[in-house]
Amino acid sequence: xxxxxxxxxxxxxxxxxxxxxxxxxxxxxxxxxxxxxxxxxxxxxxxxxxxxxxxxxxxxxxxxxxxxxxxxxxxxxxxxxxxxxxxxxxxxxxxxxxxxxxxxxxxxxxxxxxxxxxxxxxxxxxxxxxxxxxxxxxxxxxxxxxxxxxxxxxxxxxxxxxxxxxxxxxxxxxxxxxxxxxxxxxxxxxxxxxxxxxxxxxxxxxxxxxxxxxxxxxxxxxxxxxxxxxxxxxxxxxxxxxxxxxxxxxxxxxxxxxxxxxxxxxxxxxxxxxxx
Amino acid sequence: xxxxxxxxxxxxxxxxxxxxxxxxxxxxxxxxxxxxxxxxxxxxxxxxxxxxxxxxxxxxxxxxxxxxxxxxxxxxxxxxxxxxxxxxxxxxxxxxxxxxxxxxxxxxxxxxxxxxxxxxxxxxxxxxxxxxxxxxxxxxxxxxxxxxxxxxxxxxxxxxxxxxxxxxxxxxxxxxxxxxxxxxxxxxxxxxxxxxxxxxxxxxxxxxxxxxxx
Numbered sequence: 064x065x066x067x068x069x070x071x072x073x074x075x076x077x078x079x080x081x082x083x084x085x086x087x088x089x090x091x092x093x094x095x096x097x098x099x100x101x102x103x104x105x106x107x108x109x110x111x112x113x114x115x116x117x118x119x120x121x122x123x124x125x126x127x128x129x130x131x132x133x134x135x136x137x138x139x140x141x142x143x144x145x146x147x148x149x150x151x152x153x154x155x156x157x158x159x160x161x162x163x164x165x166x167x168x169x170x171x172x173x174x175x176x177x178x179x180x181x182x183x184x185x186x187x188x189x190x191x192x193x194x195x196x197x198x199x200x201x202x203x204x205x206x207x208x209x210x211x212x213x214x215x216x217x218x219x220x221x222x223x224x225x226x227x228x229x230x231x232x233x234x235x236x237x238x239x240x241x242x243x244x245x246x247x248x249x250x251x252x253x254x255x256x257x258x259x260x261x262x263x264x265x266x267x268x269x270x271x272x273x274x275x276x277x278x279x280x281x282x283x284x285x286x287x288x289x290x291x292x293x294x295x296x297x298x299x300x301x302x303x304x305x306x307x308x309x310x311x312x313x314x315x316x317x318x319x320x321x322x323x324x325x326x327x328x329x330x331x332x333x334x335x336x337x338x339x
Numbered sequence: 340x341x342x343x344x345x346x347x348x349x350x351x352x353x354x355x356x357x358x359x360x361x362x363x364x365x366x367x368x369x370x371x372x373x374x375x376x377x378x379x380x381x382x383x384x385x386x387x388x389x390x391x392x393x394x395x396x397x398x399x400x401x402x403x404x405x406x407x408x409x410x411x412x413x414x415x416x417x418x419x420x421x422x423x424x425x426x427x428x429x430x431x432x433x434x435x436x437x438x439x440x441x442x443x444x445x446x447x448x449x450x451x452x453x454x455x456x457x458x459x460x461x462x463x464x465x466x467x468x469x470x471x472x473x474x475x476x477x478x479x480x481x482x483x484x485x486x487x488x489x490x491x492x493x494x495x496x497x498x499x500x501x502x503x504x505x506x507x508x509x510x511x512x513x514x515x516x517x518x519x520x521x522x523x524x525x526x527x528x529x530x531x532x533x534x535x536x537x538x539x540x541x542x543x544x545x546x547x548x549x550x551x552x553x
Contacts, residue, residue, distance in 0.1 A: 212489065299450045301541050305526035309519045317513025329471065330518065332418050332498060332507045 122237040122312040123247075130239045134304045137241030145242075146294065149287040161288060163207045168285050169218070170199045170206025171278070174262035179221035183229045183322050191216050220318065223260075224253025228319030237308055244290075245311035377476035378465045380504040381495050384413060385463040385480065406448060415498065415505035416444065422507070422517055425525040427535055435535050439542075446542040461491075474500045 124130060153161070173196035180189035195211035195218065203210040212218060227249050228234075235248030246254070258264060267274040293310075300306035320327055391397070391405050410416060420443055421428050431439065461482045468478040476497050481490040494510040508517040524538055531537035 209489070218489075299545060300523050301527040301538060301545070302523050302530065306519055306523045309522040310514045313515060313518065314513045320513075326469075329496065329508075329515075330422070332415075332422055332496075333475075 122308045123234065124237045124308065126236060126238065130237065130308075131304050133241055134239045134307065137239060137244070138303070140241055141294065145287050146291075149284065149291060152284055153288050153291065161285070164281065164285050165289065166199070166203075166209055167206040168282050170196065170203070170209075171263045172261075173199075175257055175260070176219070176221045178260060178262070179223060179226050179257075182223075182226045183221065185221075185322075188219060188221070192219070192221070219321075221322070222250075222253055222318075223256040224250030224315065225318045225322050227253055228315075229322040234312070234315065237312070239304075239307070245307055247312075247315070250315055372470050373468045374470050374476045374478075376501060377470075377478050377497050377499075377504055378468045380497060380499075381478040381480060381506075382463060382465045384506075385495075389461055389463060403448075406451075410444070410448065413505070415507050418498070418505075418507050419517055420444070423521045423524050424535075425521045427525060427528050427533070430533070431535055435539070439535065439539050442539050442542045442546070446546040449546045466492075474498055476504075 156164075173192050176192040177189045177196070180186070180192055195216045198211040198214060198216065199206045199209055202208075209218070232249050234250065237245070237247050238251065239245050240251075263278075264275070267278050269275050270279045297303040297306060317327070319325075388409060391409070392402070394402075397405065420440055423443065424431060424439070462484045464481050464483065466479045466481050468476050470476050478495045478497060480493050480495065482493055483490045491511070495506055496508040496510070496515070497504045497506050499505050508515045510516070527538045527541065528535055
């Protein structure tokens with residue numbers, strides 16, 4: 064049962080970093096400029112995907128041929144390795160047990176949420192996340208049960224990529240990284256920072272330590288199991304690469320809007336065909 | 340990979356294709372205010388659809404028929420069909436449109452029904468709405484219960500007014516389904532050098548795939 068989506072992304076960053084470095088994204092200075100105050104790329108600009116449409120969140124995808132290749136490789140890798148492992152986990156583990164695992168994984172991400180909420184200038188949200196962590200870590204038996212939500216402390220998600228967006232950083236080039244999934248320059252940098260500043264990570268140690276390795280392993284397995292419906296849904300897409308890119312781009316744009324409070328621009332359904 | 344809760348997605352899809360025309364009165368309002376009429380429409384229609392899907396007295400064939408009627412009666416199928424074609428809505432020929440319309444319909448129904456297989460028992464609760472402009476409203480809901488361990492936030496874009504509302508898109512975790520589908524379809528046609536027949540053929544194949552193989 065999918066409930067949360069963000070925590071694993073942080074933990075997966077070391078693998079993601081490898082993929083990112085291989086793709087040469089970090090050193091792409093031209094792409095880095097996209098994170099500045101420049102307005103978001105619009106469909107009519109060069110290097111914008113031709114399938115992009117006005118008003119909907121548009122992915123800036125200058126490395127599309129490479130990304131498509133990485134996407135195909137990543138999906139093949141998932142089909143051969145990760146999906147069977149996740150399906151085995153889902154088969155032998157009842158949903159209530161998996162829910163508890165997800166709860167623990169999510170709870171361990173709350174301290175990072177607190178940090179990001181502070182950086183975003185949202186003290187109330189930070190207090191709520193801190194309260195959730197305290198309540199669920201104690202009354203909720205180390206995060207096994209989400210007591211905080213029942214007490215009115217609703218969960219929310221915050222990360223450093225969102226924080227960058229909160230202060231005007233644009234997404235930058237889209238990139239697909241096998242194993243890790245879709246991302247962009249801003250959110251990729253955000254993931255690195257999330258891992259580097261993860262308070263729980265300071266306690267568990269890096270992935271090479273026993274505690275860190277267990278945490279990364281469990282989190283990765285939980286994440287893949289939670290992602291299974293999305294993988295299944297992709298089978299119905301006529302162009303799974305673009306569907307993934309579109310969904311991710313919208314998802315992250317929404318995350319930034321939640322931080323800024325801005326209103327979303329939406330396409331006009333009432334206009335004639337020419338409007339599209 | 341982006342997380343899309345299966346039952347949450349199911350909830351969104353369920354309500355997206357099962358909206359009822361309520362005809363509730365609402366007044367034109369400035370952007371940013373709530374629209375009780377649109378909220379009432381979503382509340383009633385989404386909950387009714389969930390009830391239909393949870394009705395174990397219906398056979399699969401009956402559910403399919405109910406599903407089909409729900410789309411006919413409640414969703415703004417012509418607008419959605421036109422929208423998902425994106426820029427190619429301008430260049431599609433009448434003959435292609437005549438083939439695309441029922442093909443898309445069959446594809447959408449097949450996909451949605453597959454996603455809704457284990458979806459039942461949830462309760463829809465409207466949490467607010469935002470009037471983008473008169474007759475264009477985003478209604479926010481929370482879907483709880485059933486197999487959902489946590490409430491699922493789903494937003495609905497409805498168009499219309501006092502004479503009747505229709506849903507044109509549904510959002511889950513920030514992702515609008517019609518927008519995503521539009522970019523998916525347009526890319527497929529782009530990759531085929533503008534040949535819309537390629538998309539139609541692919542949708543026909545997808546709609547015919549057995550549910551178990553999806």
